Amino acid sequence: MKYLWTEDTGAGLHFWKLVNQLFFDDEFIVESKGSNQGLLDAVLDLDIKDDDKYYIAFDYVVDNQDIRNKYRVLKSIEKSSEGKIIILDMICFEYLILAFDQLVEWTGTGKTDKIKIREEVLKAVENHRINLLKIDDEKTLQYIAGFNRYSTERVMKSLAGEFTQNEKWSVKGSLMGECWYKDCCVSEHPDSLRCGKPEVEDGSGKMRMLIQSEKIKKILSIITEIQG
Structure with missing residues (x-):
């Protein structure tokens, strides 16, 4: 059997299940272990059978x-x-969302200040951290300085939340927002850009575009290379 274990629950777990469905044709058993400690404990307790493989999505x-x-x-x-x-x-699920090149257009955010901060943060990511020395934009540095307990993961989660506040594009809760994986983006305000304008309206098509984005494709290439 092939397993994909994640520490993510809710929307993050839903994301990996959609990846399994659309990219791997349900080849994996996808399970959440609830936290990074839960993931570590599960790996420590493993009794691996000959034909088993475990892919671990650890933030x-x-x-x-x-x-x-x-x-x-x-x-x-x-x-x-x-x-x-x-x-x-990988860094974390929220980083994969934040780095998606269609995020701003699809979600229709009007937060120009956060768009700039996102650009600066993404350019500064290297070796699983934000290299603050690569950021010279004052507003971005002020945003990062506002975290009481700073870490790269906290910044990624916060910024991703800024772009996905609309419940239809949410990456929080029990599932990803409907706009990520359903055939249309239904908004209570059809004349506004609150829901963005994805160039692809088909639900599986949108998810496939997300899955084929650079950062996610890089992670999945580890699996496909091993299986190949």
């Missing part, structure tokens, strides 16, 4: 010491698993 940023410690343990287990456990190379 990894280097500016959170607790996450770094858990990641080291996971990587050591991966190394001794003889290819049965594969850690996917």
Whole structure:
């Protein structure tokens, strides 16, 4: 059996299930372990059968010491698993949404200040962190300075939330917003751009575009290369 385990619940878990359905033709058993600790505990408790493979979607940023410690343990287990456990190379689900090149157009946000901050933050991402030395825009630095407990993941989650406040595009809650995966984007305000104007109206078509975006495609290539 092939398993894809995530720490995400709700919309994040829904995303991985849609990836499994649309990209892998339901080849995987997708499960949430509830948290990064739950994910680590599940891997530690594994009793791997000969034909099993486990793909682990662990949110990894280097500016959170607790996450770094858990990641080291996971990587050591991966190394001794003889290819049965594969850690996917990712920051977090919200980063994948934030980095999607159609995000601003599709969601129809009018927050020009946040659009600029998004651009600056994305340009500064390297090695699983935001390199603050690469940011010289004052408003972006002020936005980041506003976090009491700063980490790259917190910034990604907050910024992604700024662009997906419309419930139809939400990446919070029990499911992704309907506009991500249903055939049309229904808004109570049809004359406004609150719901954006996706160039593709077909639900599976929109999700396929998201899945084929650069950052997600890079993660999934790890799976396809191993399977190939």
